[in-house]
Amino acid sequence: MLQEMMTVVAQKRLAPKIYEMRLTGNLVKEMKQPDQFLHILIPRSDLLLRRPISLAEIIPEKKECIIIYRIEGEGTAALADLKAGDQLDVMGPLGNGFQVEAVQTGQTAYIVGGGIGVPPLYELSKQLVKKGVKVKHFFGFASKEVIFYEAAFKQLGEVTIATDDGSYGIHGHVGHLLDQVAETAPDVLYACGSKGLLLAVESRYEGQNAYFSLEARMACGMGACYACVCHKKSDPTGNESLKVCDEGPVFKVGEVVL
Numbered sequence: 001m002l003q004e005m006m007t008v009v010a011q012k013r014l015a016p017k018i019y020e021m022r023l024t025g026n027l028v029k030e031m032k033q034p035d036q037f038l039h040i041l042i043p044r045s046d047l048l049l050r051r052p053i054s055l056a057e058i059i060p061e062k063k064e065c066i067i068i069y070r071i072e073g074e075g076t077a078a079l080a081d082l083k084a085g086d087q088l089d090v091m092g093p094l095g096n097g098f099q100v101e102a103v104q105t106g107q108t109a110y111i112v113g114g115g116i117g118v119p120p121l122y123e124l125s126k127q128l129v130k131k132g133v134k135v136k137h138f139f140g141f142a143s144k145e146v147i148f149y150e151a152a153f154k155q156l157g158e159v160t161i162a163t164d165d166g167s168y169g170i171h172g173h174v175g176h177l178l179d180q181v182a183e184t185a186p187d188v189l190y191a192c193g194s195k196g197l198l199l200a201v202e203s204r205y206e207g208q209n210a211y212f213s214l215e216a217r218m219a220c221g222m223g224a225c226y227a228c229v230c231h232k233k234s235d236p237t238g239n240e241s242l243k244v245c246d247e248g249p250v251f252k253v254g255e256v257v258l
């Protein structure tokens with residue numbers, strides 16, 4: 001884990017409250033695995049806790065990376081105010097992300113995401129396609145107006161979308177999309193999204209070659225404070241825990257209690 005003052009290259013609003021920020025710095029050389037995250041210090045002296053934000057894309061040839069975040073409070077609102085040339089105190093890359101080694105060239109991967117859980121799946125999908133894996137994306141969003149990156153994902157593979165309000169794609173949630181393809185099992189499945197989405201994945205794919213990324217409240221971001229623990233499903237006492245920040249955020253489906 002390293003720390004650096006990275007520089008904002010560009011910032012763009014993708015949808016209401018959803019922003020894409022492009023950063024440059026030497027840390028990019030360390031970024032390899034999809035769904036590792038950056039622990040970002042908000043440039044306001046009264047906001048002391050760093051915010052964990054997943055990498056959406058790593059562009060080593062330009063020494064750049066992209067993060068996509070949603071404004072959830074004062075911290076992320078302050079991030080959205082940053083302009084090209086501004087500096088940001090960044091720690092990372094942190095966490096154990098998605099393993100592209102879980103699938104072989106020529107095999108098929110289902111990539112399942114919802115809302116602000118979709119961004120880290122972009123780097124994952126890119127790396128899988130580069131490896132020669134066939135990718136199929138299943139995404140859920142609240143409504144048409146908060147959909148982002150659909151065209152970018154379409155360049156990598158099939159994209160099927162559900163919206164909660166039926167304003168785009170199939171009316172419903174990601175579980176409904178997965179039910180439509182239930183007769184064909186993928187070689188691997190990767191998921192990132194809300195607890196509801198992860199439960200929908202767990203109920204259909206537990207015991208298979210399937211992985212999901214957990215969200216958790218974090219403080220230190222590197223395994224020291226135990227703010228982010230989840231429990232092992234195999235331990236009925238509930239005493240054995242795993243730290244989402246450094247043992248995750250990606251776990252095998254069925255390994256942890258949601």
Ligand code: FES
Nearest residue numbers: 219221225226245
């Ligand atoms: Fe401190 Fe995970 S955030 S141990």
